[in-house]
Amino acid sequence: MEEKLARAKGRHLGLGAYLKTLLSELNEYVSSESGDCEQSKLLGLRNNVASIIEQLATVHNEILSLIDPKDIEPEIICHMKALEPCHQVLAKADLKLEEIKQGQSNINSASYSLGAAGLSTNRSPAHCKLPKLALPEFTGEPLDWQGFWDQYQVSIHSNINISDIDKFNYLKGCVKGEALAAISGLTLTSDNYQEAVQVLKDRFGNEQVLISAHMESLLKINKIKSVDNIKGLRMLYSHVENCMRNLKSLKLDTSGYGSLLIPILKDRLPDEINMIISRQFCGKVWNLDKVMEFFNNELRAQEDCNFSLSNKSDGRSDNFRKREPYTASGLFSQTSKTPCIYCNEGGHLPSRCSKVSNHHSRKDILRKKGRCFICLDSRHIAKNCTATYVCKRCNKGKHHISICEAASGRRNASKENGSKEDEESREFVGHTGCDQQGILLQTARVQVYDEENIGTQVATRILFDSGSQRSYISDKVRARLQLKSIRSEKVIIKTFGQDNDSKVKRLDVVQVKVKNKSDSRCTSVEALCVPTICSPLTNQYISKTHDLEEFEDLELADHEGDSPNLPVGILIGVDYYHTFMTGKVVRSKAGPVACGTKVGWVVSGKIGTGPPDLHCFETHILRASVECKETSDALRQVLDTFWSVETIGSSSDCVVSQFENDIGHDGTRYVTKLPFKPDHEQLPDNFRVCEGRLTSLKRRLTSKGILREYDTIFTEYEKSGIIERVPSHEIGGEVGGVHYLPHRPVVREDKQTTKIRAVFDASCQVNGPSLNQCLYSGPNLIAKIFDILVRFRLNKIGILADIKQAFLNIAISRERRDF
Numbered sequence: 001m002e003e004k005l006a007r008a009k010g011r012h013l014g015l016g017a018y019l020k021t022l023l024s025e026l027n028e029y030v031s032s033e034s035g036d037c038e039q040s041k042l043l044g045l046r047n048n049v050a051s052i053i054e055q056l057a058t059v060h061n062e063i064l065s066l067i068d069p070k071d072i073e074p075e076i077i078c079h080m081k082a083l084e085p086c087h088q089v090l091a092k093a094d095l096k097l098e099e100i101k102q103g104q105s106n107i108n109s110a111s112y113s114l115g116a117a118g119l120s121t122n123r124s125p126a127h128c129k130l131p132k133l134a135l136p137e138f139t140g141e142p143l144d145w146q147g148f149w150d151q152y153q154v155s156i157h158s159n160i161n162i163s164d165i166d167k168f169n170y171l172k173g174c175v176k177g178e179a180l181a182a183i184s185g186l187t188l189t190s191d192n193y194q195e196a197v198q199v200l201k202d203r204f205g206n207e208q209v210l211i212s213a214h215m216e217s218l219l220k221i222n223k224i225k226s227v228d229n230i231k232g233l234r235m236l237y238s239h240v241e242n243c244m245r246n247l248k249s250l251k252l253d254t255s256g257y258g259s260l261l262i263p264i265l266k267d268r269l270p271d272e273i274n275m276i277i278s279r280q281f282c283g284k285v286w287n288l289d290k291v292m293e294f295f296n297n298e299l300r301a302q303e304d305c306n307f308s309l310s311n312k313s314d315g316r317s318d319n320f321r322k323r324e325p326y327t328a329s330g331l332f333s334q335t336s337k338t339p340c341i342y343c344n345e346g347g348h349l350p351s352r353c354s355k356v357s358n359h360h361s362r363k364d365i366l367r368k369k370g371r372c373f374i375c376l377d378s379r380h381i382a383k384n385c386t387a388t389y390v391c392k393r394c395n396k397g398k399h400h401i402s403i404c405e406a407a408s409g410r411r412n413a414s415k416e417n418g419s420k421e422d423e424e425s426r427e428f429v430g431h432t433g434c435d436q437q438g439i440l441l442q443t444a445r446v447q448v449y450d451e452e453n454i455g456t457q458v459a460t461r462i463l464f465d466s467g468s469q470r471s472y473i474s475d476k477v478r479a480r481l482q483l484k485s486i487r488s489e490k491v492i493i494k495t496f497g498q499d500n501d502s503k504v505k506r507l508d509v510v511q512v513k514v515k516n517k518s519d520s521r522c523t524s525v526e527a528l529c530v531p532t533i534c535s536p537l538t539n540q541y542i543s544k545t546h547d548l549e550e551f552e553d554l555e556l557a558d559h560e561g562d563s564p565n566l567p568v569g570i571l572i573g574v575d576y577y578h579t580f581m582t583g584k585v586v587r588s589k590a591g592p593v594a595c596g597t598k599v600g601w602v603v604s605g606k607i608g609t610g611p612p613d614l615h616c617f618e619t620h621i622l623r624a625s626v627e628c629k630e631t632s633d634a635l636r637q638v639l640d641t642f643w644s645v646e647t648i649g650s651s652s653d654c655v656v657s658q659f660e661n662d663i664g665h666d667g668t669r670y671v672t673k674l675p676f677k678p679d680h681e682q683l684p685d686n687f688r689v690c691e692g693r694l695t696s697l698k699r700r701l702t703s704k705g706i707l708r709e710y711d712t713i714f715t716e717y718e719k720s721g722i723i724e725r726v727p728s729h730e731i732g733g734e735v736g737g738v739h740y741l742p743h744r745p746v747v748r749e750d751k752q753t754t755k756i757r758a759v760f761d762a763s764c765q766v767n768g769p770s771l772n773q774c775l776y777s778g779p780n781l782i783a784k785i786f787d788i789l790v791r792f793r794l795n796k797i798g799i800l801a802d803i804k805q806a807f808l809n810i811a812i813s814r815e816r817r818d819f
Contacts, residue, residue, distance in 0.1 A: 005066040013060045016082075019052045023089055030092045039100045046093040050165070051088055057188050078185050087169040091135070093165065135170065138204075142213040145204045146246065148174075157197070160344030164190040171196060179204065202357060207250055214250075218261060223729070225510045227272040230302055236268065237295060244292070254369075258288035265291065267729075309315030341365070341376055342402075347555060350376065353401040357405045366403070374398050438541050443603040444557030446569065447515045450481045451524075461558070462514070463533070464580070464602060470575035473512060473527040477569040479768060483510040484684060492530060508767070512570070514580075516558065517600040525576050529767075536567045545603050550588040557600030655776050661815070668721075669811040675776040683739040684768035692741040697744060706756065712743050713758050722808050724817075737773055738818045 017586060060079050064072055109525040136147040156162060156170045166189055175183070182203050183196040221239060224232045240261075265288075266274050277286075277294045315582065339346050342356035342365050357360055366373060370597040373382040382398070391404050442464035449457040458480045470491070473483075485508040492504055510527045542558050545551050572580060584596030592605040655675060662673040701707040717723045741760040748755055762771040792798050 005063065006068065008059055008063045008657065010390065010744050011120065012056065015052055015056050015059065018047065019056065021085060021304070022052060026093060027089045030096050034333050039097065042093060042100070046090065046097070046478055047182050049086065049090060049093075051124065052166070053083065053188060056083075061187060071528075077253040078184055085174070085190065087089075088565060090166070090169050091173050094162070094170075131180070135174050137174055137176060138179050139176045140182075140204065142204055142209050142408055143217065143246075146249070149201075149205065164612050165551075166192040168193040175200070190607045194302075211252055214247050215257065216457050218243050221266060221268050223268045224270060227270040227302075229777045230299070233269075233273070233299055233302070237292070237299060237537060240265065241292065244288075256290045262286050262288055262291060269295070329489050341371065350400075353402070359405055373402060373403060376400055376402075410779075438544075438607045440542065440545075440604050440607055441536065442538060442595065442604045443540065443568070444597065445559065445566065446557075446604055447513070448477065448481065449513050449522075451511070451513055452481055452484075456481060458569075461537075461566045462572055462599065463537075463568045464572050464577060464597075466577050469575065470572060471527040471573045472523055472530050472533055472571040473510060474567075474569050475529055475768070477512075478510055478529055478566075479682060479684060481512065482768075483512060485509065485529075485767070486511055488525070489528065489749060491797065493530075514570075514599065514600075516598045517555065518598075523576075523579060523598055525572070527570060533568045541607060542603065544607050544758070545588075545592055545594075548588045548590055548592065550586055551592075551594055551601075551603070554586065554594055554601040555600050557597060572802065659776075664813075666811065670809045670811050671813050674816045675778075676774055677776060680774040681769045682768045683771065683774060684739070684766050686742075686764060686766040687738075687740050689764065689766045690742045692743075693742040694776050701745070706745070706747070709756055710758070717758075717808070720808075721811075741771070 056383045136148045136151040156167055172772050183199055186192040214750050276298055280294050314536055339352050341350050342353045342362055371378050372380055372385050372386045391399055391401050394404050444462045446462050447457045460477050487509050490504050509526055511526050511672050515522050582596040586594040592603050594601045594603050659675050663669045701710055742764050743758050743760045745756050746759050764770055
């Protein structure tokens with residue numbers, strides 16, 4: 001038996017070596033681009049390779065019958081992997097033979113006779129060379145089976161000119177992954193081809209498997225939150241429509257699953273779209289086909305509307321160019337036509353009205369006119385106002401700045417204490433006009449994204465600064481891209497005119513991808529995170545460079561567009577400056593210079609004197625005041641301190657009053673809202689940080705043996721309604737709309753009742769403020785020891801008591817539970 005096995009392996013090695021030689025020659029012959037490829041030689045090589053493969057299959061079957069059963073499976077896998085290159089080369093050879101046959105048939109059909117002259121001429125018709133059609137691939141994904149099989153059936157399976165063993169070769173070359181593993185145990189013979197096809201049909205072409213796969217795909221569609229996300233809505237519609245068509249091809253009508261899919265589709269669509277569809281049905285039962293029809297009509301209307309709006313910018317710029325230039329006197333006389341609410345005269349804001357300056361008089365006027373005390377609107381009063389306006393002068397509750405009592409008090413005090421000073425003050429106002437002369441900086445508009453989240457791209461402006469040693473990115477762009485910190489560095493940022501007393505700052509370093517202009521590649525940049533890079537750039541009249549002859553054929557990196565004052569989101573320093581620069585430079589006679597970069601041509605320099613319609617107007621105000629001798633710096637400091645002390649309690653009283661108004665009772669617990677500060681920074685998405693802390697906490701509690709006891713606490717919290725589970729489809733919501741709190745245990749062995757309690761960490765910071773930083777801090781609830789001792793000695797008998805989980809019995813209102 002061992003002798004037979006040795007002989008079989010010897011024959012197998014010999015055939016394999018010969019096959020390798022033939023395969024190399026055939027592959028070189030097929031890959032040749034020369035036109036002298038002979039059909040007979042190609043066919044002979046191809047048949048020799050196929051013959052050797054059949055002989056190898058016979059010898060391999062003999063080896064399988066002689067080896068240990070445990071070694072059969074790895075032997076088959078090794079044999080099939082060795083034959084994969086053979087199948088691919090055979091497929092190329094067959095395609096090459098088909099091309100040769102097709103070319104010969106075209107030549108034969110092109111011959112024609114010239115009739116009576118008896119002359120015959122062979123002429124090759126002029127035709128374009130069509131691209132090669134690649135055979136489809138199938139990896140085992142049920143959703144791809146139907147498309148793969150239809151293509152393969154037309155190209156290979158139904159072709160009577162191809163033998164079964166060649167079809168088997170094609171089939172093995174087309175399947176990958178799970179599909180290849182399903183038929184890898186079948187030997188390459190003509191009889192096994194039909195069996196291999198049947199195995200694939202039973203495994204991946206089962207109707208129930210396909211229906212389940214399509215239904216699962218429908219259940220996993222992502223929710224579109226904004227009606228303005230037209231691209232996302234179109235992708236959602238196309239996905240649902242494709243699944244419905246595939247289910248229809250499987251003889252499953254919408255009546256069989258429509259009632260199940262409609263609620264899911266409603267949950268994934270914005271409320272505005274659902275409202276429009278609801279009006280179409282008017283209380284009738286929703287039909288899936290009609291829902292998709294209404295959805296598509298609304299989507300087309302929005303797409304048409306957006307297309308129309310995007311083409312209106314040219315008209316706006318034309319109107320700007322046609323305006324006559326202003327004069328200084330014309331600018332001086334130009335005032336707002338909206339009259340003041342209090343004095344009915346124009347030219348000033350209500351908060352700066354000098355004729356009616358007392359806040360009590362202003363309130364009386366608003367009452368008589370029936371206007372709102374918050375937004376000054378005449379259509380409602382303050383209690384019905386929906387505006388979230390907060391006075392910016394006193395940071396108190398909701399009232400308009402013109403009726404602010406603190407502002408009125410300051411004005412009255414200023415008049416009483418500084419009357420002599422005002423009498424000796426003089427103001428001189430003058431207006432000058434000059435032609436606009438702009439200086440262009442090296443800026444570019446780009447698309448940036450995170451490597452881990454390519455789908456989210458942000459448009460921002462880049463400023464190239466060769467005077468900066470490092471590159472920077474604003475916190476706003478970082479938050480929109482949700483960039484993670486790769487490390488932190490201690491740096492000293494010195495600006496123009498700054499002295500040497502600079503503080504050391506620790507800044508996060510993030511990595512961002514910048515898309516190139518000419519190709520699909522990108523440039524990776526490591527940048528330091530700062531709150532703001534600079535103010536929005538003004539007077540960047542880039543459109544004026546379009547008239548320069550030298551720049552006509554250049555694709556500029558920046559443009560004014562619909563948002564000429566787009567803020568700078570990224571500053572490129574010398575660490576990446578030359579990475580973007582290509583070295584090409586174009587100089588214009590007018591002055592500006594264009595430098596070639598990976599994101600387009602950036603223009604810098606003077607743009608010369610502007611056209612007649614571009615003028616700037618400057619207002620110079622000189623205030624000459626004589627300070628009274630009686631007024632000293634110490635007195636001014638005392639007065640400022642007095643006013644600051646007076647406003648401390650008023651702000652706290654306003655917050656406490658608002659907090660008390662938000663308190664309610666649901667029959668079981670007191671319910672309140674979170675006291676958010678006005679204009680607080682956006683809360684970041686800290687889901688990943690909380691998830692990581694929970695994982696490490698589980699390992700730590702498991703090692704200490706208190707995981708089960710800690711888990712019991714949260715089980716009791718959930719039963720008592722203190723906490724609630726977050727539905728899986730709501731996890732990872734919109735940034736700023738959801739904020740998670742990590743937690744940790746506090747172990748007190750000296751406690752008799754609660755030895756372990758859970759503490760939620762609202763001070764957790766991730767690329768932004770924590771929840772505690774966005775909320776007003778309440779008063780100190782820890783009683784003074786003196787007060788406790790005095791109360792304890794008031795009566796003869798002292799009683800000690802503790803309220804169990806006192807703060808846990810205060811519920812948060814439902815609209816604030818996402819924080």
